[in-house]
Amino acid sequence: MPRYSFQLNGENVTVDVEEGVRLLWVLRDVLGVTGPKYGCGINVCKACTSHINGKAFNPCAVPVDAIKATDEVTTIEGLADTVPGDGLHPMQDAWLEQDVVQCGYCQPGQIMAAVDLVERVQGEGRAITDDDLDSIRNVCRCGTYSRIRDAVRTGEKLMR
Numbered sequence: 001m002p003r004y005s006f007q008l009n010g011e012n013v014t015v016d017v018e019e020g021v022r023l024l025w026v027l028r029d030v031l032g033v034t035g036p037k038y039g040c041g042i043n044v045c046k047a048c049t050s051h052i053n054g055k056a057f058n059p060c061a062v063p064v065d066a067i068k069a070t071d072e073v074t075t076i077e078g079l080a081d082t083v084p085g086d087g088l089h090p091m092q093d094a095w096l097e098q099d100v101v102q103c104g105y106c107q108p109g110q111i112m113a114a115v116d117l118v119e120r121v122q123g124e125g126r127a128i129t130d131d132d133l134d135s136i137r138n139v140c141r142c143g144t145y146s147r148i149r150d151a152v153r154t155g156e157k158l159m160r
Contacts, residue, residue: 001016001018002016002017004017006068006070007072007073008073008074008075009081010081017064020064020065021063022063022064023073024036024058027075033075035077036059036109042061043060045106045139046137046138047105047109049108049109049110049113050073050074051072051073051074051116052071052074054074056112056113056115075108076111076112079115090158090159091111091151091152091155093155094151094152095107097151098150099147100151102142105141106138106141110136114136114148114151115155117136118159127156128156136152
């Protein structure tokens, strides 16, 4: 069976899986990382949103053989380790401050998408706009979108 290596939440990992297995299944079923959720499996709902090399992506749509040994995959479990300190990531703090979570299923993906958005916008030297917030396509079945938007704006301030 083929072996694939990559970095996951700051650790080097190697897995033995068949070629073409989606990274989401490798994360969840092989490595036991359950933050990225299975929602649709076809890159639509975004419940599995994670980061690869600092950018949002959906592991349900990426085969493990497309991941290089030098790629850094970050899931919600490793997000806090991407910033200084021993606490949560500022966006996670914003989520708590705004009391976003209802059922919680989509929240890891929502947070990962929000961090990516804020980092891109701040890299452009500007503030988040309503159009930016509209670009987040993660589905929330509970409909907490107004709290999500408030949390992204709070997180933007905390990430400065």
